[in-house]
Amino acid sequence: MHGDRLLLGPGPSAPYPEAVEALTRPVLGHLDPEYLGVVHEIGDRLREVFRTSNQLTLPVSGTGSAGMEACLASLLEPGETVIVGVNGYFGERICEVAHRGGARVVRVEAPWGTALDPADVLAAQRAHPQAALVAVVAAETSTGVRNDIAPLGPELAQTDTLLLIDAVTALGGTRLEIDEWQIDACYSASQKCLGAPPGLAPVTLGPRAVAKMQARTTPIHSFYLDLGLLNEYFLATPPRYHHTASSTLAYSLHAGLGRLLEEGVEAVWERHARVGGLLQSALPELGFTVLAPDGARLPQLTTALLPEDLDDAQARTRLLADYGIEVGGGLGAFAGRAWRIGLMGHAATERSVVTLLGAVRELLKA
Numbered sequence: 001m002h003g004d005r006l007l008l009g010p011g012p013s014a015p016y017p018e019a020v021e022a023l024t025r026p027v028l029g030h031l032d033p034e035y036l037g038v039v040h041e042i043g044d045r046l047r048e049v050f051r052t053s054n055q056l057t058l059p060v061s062g063t064g065s066a067g068m069e070a071c072l073a074s075l076l077e078p079g080e081t082v083i084v085g086v087n088g089y090f091g092e093r094i095c096e097v098a099h100r101g102g103a104r105v106v107r108v109e110a111p112w113g114t115a116l117d118p119a120d121v122l123a124a125q126r127a128h129p130q131a132a133l134v135a136v137v138a139a140e141t142s143t144g145v146r147n148d149i150a151p152l153g154p155e156l157a158q159t160d161t162l163l164l165i166d167a168v169t170a171l172g173g174t175r176l177e178i179d180e181w182q183i184d185a186c187y188s189a190s191q192k193c194l195g196a197p198p199g200l201a202p203v204t205l206g207p208r209a210v211a212k213m214q215a216r217t218t219p220i221h222s223f224y225l226d227l228g229l230l231n232e233y234f235l236a237t238p239p240r241y242h243h244t245a246s247s248t249l250a251y252s253l254h255a256g257l258g259r260l261l262e263e264g265v266e267a268v269w270e271r272h273a274r275v276g277g278l279l280q281s282a283l284p285e286l287g288f289t290v291l292a293p294d295g296a297r298l299p300q301l302t303t304a305l306l307p308e309d310l311d312d313a314q315a316r317t318r319l320l321a322d323y324g325i326e327v328g329g330g331l332g333a334f335a336g337r338a339w340r341i342g343l344m345g346h347a348a349t350e351r352s353v354v355t356l357l358g359a360v361r362e363l364l365k366a
Contacts, residue, residue: 006347009326016195016255020252025248028247030244030245042257052179052206054206060230061201061245061249063201065097068097072097081106084105084136087147088143102221103132115293133161134163141169141340142331146170147296162185162208163184168192169193173272178204186203196253199249276300304338
C-alpha cells in the first residue's frame with residue numbers, strides 16, 4: 001500500500017506542505033479571539049485570490065457543495081426563478097439544490113464536453129427578467145470545460161438578476177475576477193487549487209447579493225448555511241455564536257492561501273496553464289483524446305477519453321495499487337470511457353505530469 005499518494009484526480013489535491021504543517025497546531029475554541037483573528041486574515045487572503053473588495057468573504061464549514069447550498073439558500077426564496085447553465089454534472093447539481101429549496105429552475109444547456117454560450121444565458125434572462133439569479137459553473141469539473149463567464153456580469157448588472165458563479169475548481173487555477181467581471185456571488189472549495197485539505201468552502205457576496213439577502217421576506221431555510229448568520233459569527237463585533245467551526249481547518253487554509261499569495265495569483269494561474277498544457281499535448285501520443293475543445297479547456301482539470309484497448313476500472317486500480325497515483329473516472333455518459341486528471345495547487349508541477357505519463361506508458365505496455 002502506498003502511503004504517499006500522488007493525488008491527480010478531480011480533488012482533493014495534495015495540500016501544500018505549509019497547509020499540512022498547519023494541521024498540527026493546537027486546537028482552539030470556536031470563539032477564541034486568536035481563531036477569529038485567523039478567520040479575519042483568511043477573509044483578507046481570499047479577497048486577494050477572488051480579486052474582490054467584498055466585505056462578506058468567509059470560509060463556510062463544509063466542502064464546495066456547502067458553498068453551493070449556502071449561496072442558493074441565502075439568495076433564493078421559495079418560488080423565485082433561477083436560470084442555470086447546465087453543461088455537466090455540477091450544473092445539474094445546482095439545478096437539484098435549487099429545486100429542493102423551492103425555486104423554479106430554468107435550464108440553459110450545452111452538450112457535456114462543450115462550453116455554454118454566454119449569449120444563450122443572457123437570452124434566457126431576457127426571456128425571464130423576473131429571475132432572481134443566474135448560476136453558472138466557471139470550471140465544469142466533470143468534463144474539463146471552461147465556461148466563458150466574463151461577459152455575463154456587466155449585462156446582468158443592468159438588471160435585477162444576480163450572477164452566482166461556481167468556482168470550486170476555478171479559484172486559484174484559472175483567471176477569476178469577481179469585481180472586474182461584476183460577479184455578485186461566488187463559492188469555491190479548499191481542496192482544489194487553493195492547496196488545503198477538504199472541509200472549507202470560501203464564499204464571497206457582493207453588495208447586490210447582500211442587499212438581496214437582507215431584503216428577504218422569508219427566512220433562509222438552512223440555519224447552518226445561512227450566510228447572514230455566518231457573517232455575524234465570523235465578522236461581527238462582538239461575534240455571535242453559530243456553530244463549532246474548526247480552527248484546525250482554518251489554520252490549514254490560511255497557510256495554503258499564504259503559499260499561493262507568496263507565489264502570486266497570476267503566477268499561479270500561469271503555472272497551472274503551463275503544466276496543464278504539457279499534459280494535454282502529451283495525452284494524444286498515448287491514444288487519449290482530450291474531451292474539451294481548444295479554447296475551452298481547463299488546464300487544472302483534464303477529461304480525456306481512453307484508448308480503446310485500456311480498461312478504465314482495471315487501469316485505475318493498477319495505477320493506484322502499483323504506482324500510488326489517483327486519477328478520477330468519468331461521470332455521466334463518460335463513465336468507464338474517460339479519466340479526469342487534476343493538476344491543481346501543489347500537484348500542478350512538471351513532475352506530476354512526467355510521473356503520470358510514465359506510469360500510463362507502463363500500463364499500456366502491459
